[in-house]
Amino acid sequence: MLLATGDTIDLSDLPAELRDQPAEPRDLSEAVEQFRRRHIRRVLAEVGGDKERAAAELGIHRATLYRHLDFDGVG
Numbered sequence: 001m002l003l004a005t006g007d008t009i010d011l012s013d014l015p016a017e018l019r020d021q022p023a024e025p026r027d028l029s030e031a032v033e034q035f036r037r038r039h040i041r042r043v044l045a046e047v048g049g050d051k052e053r054a055a056a057e058l059g060i061h062r063a064t065l066y067r068h069l070d071f072d073g074v075g
Contacts, residue, residue: 040068 011019025031040058047053055065 036068040065 025034043057044051044054047057051065052062055062058065
């Protein structure tokens, strides 16, 4: 607000990390899928890529994790 150049806040007034965010889907199933992908990637990063430990942290079987990774093109 303080850095806006006009009477209204435009997209260009926002920081890059906010401007570059993709719009959240309105469809619930797509929103759930996006959350699932982000969550799995975050957990994998937190455990240093250890898929067995990530599966345990996520409360899913390792084979299920691999299916999710194959589906997302992550694994």
